[in-house]
Amino acid sequence: MNRSERVQTPARRSDEIPGRLAYSVPEVAVLLGGVTERYVWKLIDGGTGPLRSFLLGKRRVVYYEDLDTFVRxxxxxxxxxxxxxxxAA
Incomplete structure (x- = not known):
């Protein structure tokens, strides 16, 4: 197999993420325009912050609808x- 025949796996890009029901903290950071994961964790605040989330197994995830509501x-x-x-002016 030569170089031109190799299959290239595309790099994960932020425009590939939309379309799912829920997103992980790193994905939410990308969807919010590249904020830090630490900032997303502050917004979630253990599930009690202004950005609603839930545990899925051991991972905290955010429903797309909740993310959309938060941004709106x-x-x-x-x-x-x-x-x-x-x-006032």
Whole structure:
């Protein structure tokens, strides 16, 4: 087999992750735009933080719907804060 016949396994890219029901902490970090895993753990805070999660075996995972809800709420909070700042000015 020569070089041109070798099968190349594609590197894992963030655009390959979407499409599943739940994501691991490292995957959530990628989906949130490359934040650190440590930051994701702070958001989860053992399952009691603002980012909902659950244990799947020994792994903590986040449902896609919960991640989507979390991001939408952050965006809405930011928009409300901007509106309030514009009204105050």
């Amino acid at each position: 709420e952050l965006r809405e909070d930011e928009q409300r804060a901007r509106s309030a700042a514009a009204d």
